[in-house]
Amino acid sequence: MFFEPVSTELSFEHDGDKLVGDLVRPPWPGPHPAVVFVEGSGPGGRDLGSWPTRLAAAGFASLAYDKPGSGASTGDWTRQTLADRAEETVAAVRALRIRDDVRPDAIALVGGSQGGWVAPLAATMDDTVAAVVTVSGPGVSVLAQEEYRLRHQLPAEGFTDTDVQQALVLLHDQIHRLRSGEDPVxxxxxxxxxxxxxWYPLLAGTTPRSIAFLAGIADHDPARALTALRCPLLAIFGADDLLVPVDDSVRAISGILRDAGHHDHEIVVFPRADHNIRVYAGEGPAQMSNGHYTPGVRAPGFDELLVTWLQRHCPRSGGNRRNQASSPSWSV
Incomplete structure (x- = not known):
């Protein structure tokens, strides 16, 4: 017997935009616990490779959709703030909640990279969200993360300290001038x-639209959302991430949640893994060969961790746990 998940196009509305995606579910009868994927930076789309199938095999429905202005969705993601993105995520959750094949009390969010800022914020806007998983989601502000990325990604790409300093100057110049009301053009x-x-293409803001988007989110600090978070959280990082300050993020997230009295969270760091939680042969992160990165493989244990954690917090039947378990931070 072949395992073949059932895929259905699903659309919902937010702020006048029509968002279109794919709802993938197990082939057996529901209702199923479900996951809404929260995309990272850039245009973003519904193609998440094998993840919807993996989750369907584990008993989950999942929704991945095209960001505004991407794929079949209308709108313009560059005009959004992170709060706008969080409200859009809540609209996606509500679109799932009314379906007969989805358990309304067992919908989780999985946010990658920039989505790691958005998903906890969305969970504070809708207390029916059962759980949140962030993958390489920074625990620091947008501006702090961008500074870190330039200081680490540029040297890894072969650029000099002088290049890094000039890139940082341009970053701050963009944000300062837009804060002062200057036109992004x-x-x-x-x-x-x-x-x-x-090195210029490695800046986050390289066009008037992307400069405006960056300036609009630069002040976002995840502390407020983490302080208000009530549902369980799993935060996953790769120790060799060049884009996100992992040590600072782990420290910030664990400290904020501890001070807020949030006990059902886990922070997991995979050694030798990069921003995409992939590991490579040789020393350090992604290796270069003839000007190209060598292909990496998913860090051993990552897939199992994500799926089993979701199964514990969004079971196929019965109630989900909220704020009950211990809160370790560990490396594997």
Missing amino acids: RVHAGQAQWHDAP
């Missing part, structure tokens, strides 16, 4: 002398 044009620099 003018800000972008004002940095024209750097547009052909080999």
Whole structure:
């Protein structure tokens, strides 16, 4: 007998936009616990590779959708704040909750990278969210994360300390000028002398639209959402992440949740894993060969951890736990 999940296109509305995605569920009768995927930065889409199938095999329905202005969805993600994205995530949860094939009390959020800021914030806006998983979700502010990324990603790509310092200058210049009310087109044009620099494409803001988006989210600090979070949280990191300050994030998340009296959380760091929780042969993160990265493999135990944690907190029947278990931070 072949295992073949059932896939259905699902659409919902938020702020005048029509968001379109795929709902993938097990082939056996429901209702099923469910997951809403919360995309990271950039356009983003519903293609999440094998994850919907993996979750369906574990008994979960899952929804992944095109971000506004991407794929079949209308709108423009560059005009959103992280609060807008969180409200959109809540709209996705509500679209699942009314379905007969989904358990309304067992819907979790899985947010990757930038989605790791969005998912906890969404959970504070809707207390029916059963659990949150963040994968490489920073525990620091957007600006702090961008500074870290430039200081670590650029040298890993072969750029000099001088390049890093100039990139940081441009980053702060973009944010300062937009905060002062300057038009993003003018800000972008004002940095024209750097547009052909080999490292310039690695900036988060390289067009008027992306500069405006970055400036609009730069002040976001996850502390407020984490303080207000009531559902269980699993935060996963790769120790060799060049994009997110892992040690600072682990410290911040564990400290904030401890002070807030939140006890049902786990923080897991996979050694030698990168931002995508992949490991590579050799020393350090992704290895270069002939100008290309060598392919990595998912860190051993990552898939099992995510699935079994979700099964514990969003079971197929019975109530889910809220704020009851111990709260270790550990490396595997």
